[in-house]
Amino acid sequence: MNNFHVLGFAGSLRVRSYNRGLLEKASEILPEGLVLEIMELNDIPLYNDDQPKDNLPEALKEFREKITGADALLIASPEYNYSITGVLKNALDWASSNTFGNIMKGKIVAIMGASRGLFGTTRGQLHLRQVLHAIDARPLSRPEIFVRKAGDLFDDSGHLVDTATIEKIKELLTALLETLKAK
Amino acid sequence: MNNFHVLGFAGSLRVRSYNRGLLEKASEILPEGLVLEIMELNDIPLYNDDQPKDNLPEALKEFREKITGADALLIASPEYNYSITGVLKNALDWASSNTFGNIMKGKIVAIMGASRGLFGTTRGQLHLRQVLHAIDARPLSRPEIFVRKAGDLFDDSGHLVDTATIEKIKELLTALLETLKAK
Numbered sequence: 001m002n003n004f005h006v007l008g009f010a011g012s013l014r015v016r017s018y019n020r021g022l023l024e025k026a027s028e029i030l031p032e033g034l035v036l037e038i039m040e041l042n043d044i045p046l047y048n049d050d051q052p053k054d055n056l057p058e059a060l061k062e063f064r065e066k067i068t069g070a071d072a073l074l075i076a077s078p079e080y081n082y083s084i085t086g087v088l089k090n091a092l093d094w095a096s097s098n099t100f101g102n103i104m105k106g107k108i109v110a111i112m113g114a115s116r117g118l119f120g121t122t123r124g125q126l127h128l129r130q131v132l133h134a135i136d137a138r139p140l141s142r143p144e145i146f147v148r149k150a151g152d153l154f155d156d157s158g159h160l161v162d163t164a165t166i167e168k169i170k171e172l173l174t175a176l177l178e179t180l181k182a183k
Numbered sequence: 184m185n186n187f188h189v190l191g192f193a194g195s196l197r198v199r200s201y202n203r204g205l206l207e208k209a210s211e212i213l214p215e216g217l218v219l220e221i222m223e224l225n226d227i228p229l230y231n232d233d234q235p236k237d238n239l240p241e242a243l244k245e246f247r248e249k250i251t252g253a254d255a256l257l258i259a260s261p262e263y264n265y266s267i268t269g270v271l272k273n274a275l276d277w278a279s280s281n282t283f284g285n286i287m288k289g290k291i292v293a294i295m296g297a298s299r300g301l302f303g304t305t306r307g308q309l310h311l312r313q314v315l316h317a318i319d320a321r322p323l324s325r326p327e328i329f330v331r332k333a334g335d336l337f338d339d340s341g342h343l344v345d346t347a348t349i350e351k352i353k354e355l356l357t358a359l360l361e362t363l364k365a366k
Binding site: 017088090 | 195225266272276306310313314316317
């Protein structure tokens, strides 16, 4: 059987981002049948509808090509101001506008989020689900992963060490694999 | 009496943006007592929590200084994917994070939005109000300006010509002035 190709990215650009940490842990515990490529969003420009379609900046072209080539996405985002980050929203705008073509349509998306506080990105994930509905993507509804008090769950070198959270990520990856198989 | 200084920006970078058009019209019909400066968001970088605080990029420093110096903001944004644009969210993230200091706290904000379609950015403005609540800004609750079918309301050179919409913008500016006087 061929592997399903999953593209992962974090909504935060912080190098020691807890959300990037969730993605890195996911890459260590992948079930057989999934491969995960983690991409950085640092070089994606601000969305501009005037950008000539045949002359996209290299990082943006690559981002769109990677999404098109992926069987599914794995998004891990912090919550900024009760919503997703501007960085993540900007990337999704580039991936879905009428001007450049909606390459998110029908794309299967698994979602996780971690915060330092008590609410684990619950509000941000609600906004993300509304945006994913708008662009006609297919977010997995369960399991939901709301990682609270992330500061207590990572070790000093930034690795997720909390076994309950690692188990949750395994469940999400398994659900993602099953969804891809059933597609 | 001194004038109140209003900083306006659009959530879209498109040169012929209808939302920039709303701001330009506002600058033509300002009530006595308000001055409006329109700022572009093109050079604001993607939010990065790792950015050294004492070495912000020039455009970002200027953006934050202008917000700090303004008595109020006037935001005109399209709706992208049932939400505000990534460009606008990213700018608001820079203006409000704990890392760089929330300069939006208590800031009075007037909101407008225009779309080509039938819904006039209603969903985007709901998200914007949630974000503005999160950052403890003070959005005006009324009047709400949802400009529908914008393509029919602007002339060929991009100027808003619809009298009902112009009247609405006047009402918003008057409400903004009254709010600032009562502050």
